[in-house]
Amino acid sequence: MSAATPNTSLPPKRRAGLLARLMRDRVALVAALVLGLMVIAALLAPWVAPYDPYFTDLPIAMQPPSAEHWFGTDNTGRDMLSRVLYGTRNTLMMGLAGVLIGGALGALLGILAAFYKRIDPWIMRTVDIMLAFPAILIGLAVAAILGSGLSAVVFALVVSTVPDVARVARGAAVGVMGQEFIEAGRAVGVSNRTLIWRYLALNCISTIAVFLTLRFGQVILVGSSLGFLGMGAQPPVAELGMMAAQGRDFLFMAPHIATVPSLAIFAIVLAANLLGDAVRDALDPRLQQ
Amino acid sequence: MSSNALTQPDPKETSMKIFRTAALAVGALLFTLGASAQTLNMAKALDSPHYDSQRTTWSPTSDVTHMIQDTLVALDWDGKTALPLLAKSWTTSADGKLYTFKLRDDVQFCSGKKFTAADVLYSFNRQRDPATRSPYVWRAGKIKELRAPDPYTVEYELTEPYSDLLVQMTMFNNSIHNKDSVDALGKDYGIKGIDGTGPWCWVSWQPRTELLLKRHDAYRWGPSMYKNAGPVKFEKLSIKIIPEDSSRLAAMMSGRFDITTHFPTQFIDQAKKSPLLNVEEAKPNFQLNYYGFKASRPLVSDKRVREAMSIGINRAEIAKSVMLGQAEAAYTYIDPNALDFAPATKGIIKEDVVRANRLLDEAGWTKKGSDGIRIKDGVRLAPVVFIPQVTVFPRIAEAIQGYMRKIGVDWQITALESGIMPGRLQGQDFDLWTVTVPYLSAGELMNFYFDSSQIPSPNRMNWKDASTDAAILKGRTALNATDRAAGYQAAQEIVMKEHLWIPVMNTRMYQTSTKKIKGARAHMLFQYTFYKGLDVSL
Numbered sequence: 001m002s003a004a005t006p007n008t009s010l011p012p013k014r015r016a017g018l019l020a021r022l023m024r025d026r027v028a029l030v031a032a033l034v035l036g037l038m039v040i041a042a043l044l045a046p047w048v049a050p051y052d053p054y055f056t057d058l059p060i061a062m063q064p065p066s067a068e069h070w071f072g073t074d075n076t077g078r079d080m081l082s083r084v085l086y087g088t089r090n091t092l093m094m095g096l097a098g099v100l101i102g103g104a105l106g107a108l109l110g111i112l113a114a115f116y117k118r119i120d121p122w123i124m125r126t127v128d129i130m131l132a133f134p135a136i137l138i139g140l141a142v143a144a145i146l147g148s149g150l151s152a153v154v155f156a157l158v159v160s161t162v163p164d165v166a167r168v169a170r171g172a173a174v175g176v177m178g179q180e181f182i183e184a185g186r187a188v189g190v191s192n193r194t195l196i197w198r199y200l201a202l203n204c205i206s207t208i209a210v211f212l213t214l215r216f217g218q219v220i221l222v223g224s225s226l227g228f229l230g231m232g233a234q235p236p237v238a239e240l241g242m243m244a245a246q247g248r249d250f251l252f253m254a255p256h257i258a259t260v261p262s263l264a265i266f267a268i269v270l271a272a273n274l275l276g277d278a279v280r281d282a283l284d285p286r287l288q289q
Numbered sequence: 290m291s292s293n294a295l296t297q298p299d300p301k302e303t304s305m306k307i308f309r310t311a312a313l314a315v316g317a318l319l320f321t322l323g324a325s326a327q328t329l330n331m332a333k334a335l336d337s338p339h340y341d342s343q344r345t346t347w348s349p350t351s352d353v354t355h356m357i358q359d360t361l362v363a364l365d366w367d368g369k370t371a372l373p374l375l376a377k378s379w380t381t382s383a384d385g386k387l388y389t390f391k392l393r394d395d396v397q398f399c400s401g402k403k404f405t406a407a408d409v410l411y412s413f414n415r416q417r418d419p420a421t422r423s424p425y426v427w428r429a430g431k432i433k434e435l436r437a438p439d440p441y442t443v444e445y446e447l448t449e450p451y452s453d454l455l456v457q458m459t460m461f462n463n464s465i466h467n468k469d470s471v472d473a474l475g476k477d478y479g480i481k482g483i484d485g486t487g488p489w490c491w492v493s494w495q496p497r498t499e500l501l502l503k504r505h506d507a508y509r510w511g512p513s514m515y516k517n518a519g520p521v522k523f524e525k526l527s528i529k530i531i532p533e534d535s536s537r538l539a540a541m542m543s544g545r546f547d548i549t550t551h552f553p554t555q556f557i558d559q560a561k562k563s564p565l566l567n568v569e570e571a572k573p574n575f576q577l578n579y580y581g582f583k584a585s586r587p588l589v590s591d592k593r594v595r596e597a598m599s600i601g602i603n604r605a606e607i608a609k610s611v612m613l614g615q616a617e618a619a620y621t622y623i624d625p626n627a628l629d630f631a632p633a634t635k636g637i638i639k640e641d642v643v644r645a646n647r648l649l650d651e652a653g654w655t656k657k658g659s660d661g662i663r664i665k666d667g668v669r670l671a672p673v674v675f676i677p678q679v680t681v682f683p684r685i686a687e688a689i690q691g692y693m694r695k696i697g698v699d700w701q702i703t704a705l706e707s708g709i710m711p712g713r714l715q716g717q718d719f720d721l722w723t724v725t726v727p728y729l730s731a732g733e734l735m736n737f738y739f740d741s742s743q744i745p746s747p748n749r750m751n752w753k754d755a756s757t758d759a760a761i762l763k764g765r766t767a768l769n770a771t772d773r774a775a776g777y778q779a780a781q782e783i784v785m786k787e788h789l790w791i792p793v794m795n796t797r798m799y800q801t802s803t804k805k806i807k808g809a810r811a812h813m814l815f816q817y818t819f820y821k822g823l824d825v826s827l
Contacts, residue, residue, distance in 0.1 A: 148703065235690060249535075
């Protein structure tokens, strides 16, 4: 059977071209550098954070940035730099989990809808209903039912990501379904499972990946918003949205408490969006021409 | 004396004097009319689900119902003394079970209906009707029978003496309602209107937006604590709900609002220095922020563990850093200035981190995990703590959480939306909780929280102790102040030595108004400062 299976994956030359095109895009390079640095800092947080992010010291609460505390201290005297490092770690993990799990589920639903015409209306109408609710509203509902916490936010992000990805995946899969190699596969007796995984999924994956890259920034934003509203991480866990919320009452007295985590969210979302745009452009055959 | 004094007055000068006097009089009249025609604009942080004072414990309901409705007696500025209001006098029988109230005969509701003893009977009977589900029915005492021998006399008979009755009668839940208004509005009572005898009358309410009241023109029966017996000096009172601290701050600073109880605490010092604002602190003011232990739960059932958590924090630091000095550290459950405070409880809580660690060791929590948190029989010392997700509660909780980590205790803070929290507190799935409780006397807190008949809520500690109950009963049924104090003081000593609560701080309460507003004295009743607002003027 394998000998008879047509080659359905991207040619190696095109993959190499993708990286080269990304490298030529200076904005994409800067975005990748910023995002990469933040990811590395977040991963190494336990080793590079100068202080225990949970250690409170009330007498030094709300101190502005100084040589001892580069980003100042928060309203309970905790070191802001350490908390931002740990907060970035939690925020990135939350976004990544939301995108990967939601992306996988959405892609599965979209591809199945495209392949099995009988279940297509059921899946897509459900997706339509889910799309009618703003992501933040779904997040609030999920957090209200499951209770506050990082896992509730991840669940909310997954639920809000699934319908978008399902729609994109179905669109891509419907296009691939019309290709001749699908007909050829069917003609030589390839099983449905193989058709779905090796023919359909592999050819949709780049479209879904680009969408998820673009989606990552939005997911971080929704997750941080939920954290800001108090539905996310619970104290003393550091999470950027929650940290920004904690600082808003002290905007006039200690603006750094709200602005430092807000800037971190801004940097992550901007870098993710720019990188997503660049990946989309690099993969778009019309733009290549 | 000059010679001019003996000469005839110059007619021209006389007419000028008359003109000046008349002009001044007209000016003063116009100013008065102008002032009385004004709308007083008030900002509040929180609205209420409804304004039926018998069906809620919600303090944002209380301030509005005190404006619209009256109680039989008013609470003086000292927070202890009951003054005549709808009742002009009262007597108590020798056995302390019968109160006879003589009512004013010149009172009417906003609708124009005359107030009589029938309204008093209706109000208290409605409150004790189980169908009303009144959470504060206990504040009216254990009523045996209510009688009205004539239209202006009420006989209020209890099954047992209740030494706190008169002070509790000042609370909003004991306001007088008009049966006609309750019947006419049905389920919409307190939502679409209330007919009261208070100095302000209901006009309209847009939930979470604005409540509009107007002057009760016939009002002349204000309590003697006010210089003005009525009516109020503004034609209308507009109460707008501004939940965000920063928006309320900006609105007050710009003069959009005249008065608020909810000026953000962190900016009170700036407000005091502002040339635009007046700030007055409510004194006395009894509001305790505390953490209660659910003593029946395994993690906190050992008194030593509870004491360790109570003495492992630094209250003065919390008051200074978290509350920016707008609170006082609390080392007792009852404020030393409150009625029937027990002086002997002063030394029970002594902050000492070394001793806190020793107590936890003695309680068997000797082993520590890699994160420094104590472990016993494979269980981490990580109690679940419920907190409301509003105002300063998260900040205080996080500060205490930091202290707890230093003694090897990992507080699992669960922040709950304020609408959800009351329901969750009915359960048993938490180890500690926090609220800020306003109160009038030691007796109130002892009866409400520590009597075993109040299990499971509000006695969320599940504290069942015969000696505590006996002491509270002694205070509650006392026939004189000495016996009452003795009973409640004994109860305080028992529960404090058990460390059933962590008292954290007594929060301060301020009334902030713009400079043009005069006579706005801050009252302390149930977390709001405006009370009747009879002396407030331009």
